[in-house]
Amino acid sequence: MRKIGVLGGMGPEATIYFMQQVVDAIDARDDSDHIPLLVDNNTQVPSRIKAILEGGGKDPGPVLAQMAEGLVAAGAEALVMPCNTAHYYADQVATATDAPFLNMVEMSCAEAGKIAPGGKVGLLGSPALQQVGVFEAALADQGLSSVYAAEQGRALATIRSIKAQGPSEFAAHTLSDICAQMVDDGADVICICCTEFSLLASAINARVPMFDALQVLVSASVEYSRLGASSPSVNEGGDAQRSAVAP
């Protein structure tokens, strides 16, 4: 099995949740059946939200590229980054090493395209996703369009509360409210695309199909580790172009 390098710590709860999902995805008889992971649970990556929304602050890009290099130098054979917002820096991560980068955003857009071909995808994530259009190009590649939370402040406050206090019932209610509004605004499918919200996935209600970008990444990680197969949404390192995502 190939060792998967994890650019983690954004936040640490989400990284742990990703690791747990990878464990749960395996029908194991012993430790050795599980996927080997090398995890840089780097809690000191400069705030992505701050850098994108408020400008200034330290640039997370070079830190993420350095983490990618370190993981590959230490034996990682492919890279993943269980943080949607951080995918704003996906090209810097993908080009930092020769190892494939399993791009959660592109794979999630491909998944949305399967569920609602040509439809509108409600992106349940941080306001930073909309601000800089993290999903827009990958959605367009799939012939999809986006719907966002009307009250981005509520989404941001919810992320901050989960980072500080962990998941709560109140947070789940707020997120269900946001889903209802996005469906009213035309969303055909909801993509949970903030790993903080993934912690609450089972408690969020929506009237349309909903899936979690993190679970898409979990499946891809397990598949890559076991088969080494290059999935259509793997960014090959060294290639500055975003890879095409097969429909």
Place this chain on the structure above:
Amino acid sequence: MRKIGVLGGMGPEATIYFMQQVVDAIDARDDSDHIPLLVDNNTQVPSRIKAILEGGGKDPGPVLAQMAEGLVAAGAEALVMPCNTAHYYADQVATATDAPFLNMVEMSCAEAGKIAPGGKVGLLGSPALQQVGVFEAALADQGLSSVYAAEQGRALATIRSIKAQGPSEFAAHTLSDICAQMVDDGADVICICCTEFSLLASAINARVPMFDALQVLVSASVEYSRLGASSPSVNEGGDAQRSAVAP
């Protein structure tokens, strides 16, 4: 904050649990308040139980030493190993690098000595601990002695069931039974010293004080990361001698 290197994957559930406990130990306002960890969640370490109990099989020692070297090369400033049985190889880990090794076994014996000075410590762990006396020297250093499960087969079967199916109510009942027998045999304090059993710590009942070796390691990791202070039970790398554990 200093980055702590984690020799993990023994098993992966226990590693994740350790990481979660480190997160829970911090009263955080944002990601950056959390402890940075570099985790080699290596699910392919040869079975410690097999190597110790059955003989033959691949030797885990050199693999663990190599993991230690890799973690330090990748930036870890101290090392921990959230697996009690693997501490049979503690000297190989501690001497593999110049970074301090926070020895869970020695720190736990110091903790037991505080709770029950001069007493008997019921070791709720794998049969391999007794077979090769992983805790014996550190207990003797504290003026303590050991009590083990009379039916080691039940403990081993419970570890295997948790590794394969996760924690269960049945497993917790079995472990409470074993605790009762160890108290009958004179245990003054119970030390949970198998990270698989840590997953069930709150569900295990005992008539004497009980603590979890993993929690001792969590506290030491947080303290070391924040203060960089060399605790009395830190094995300094490069020194083949087991460090003395202050009472």
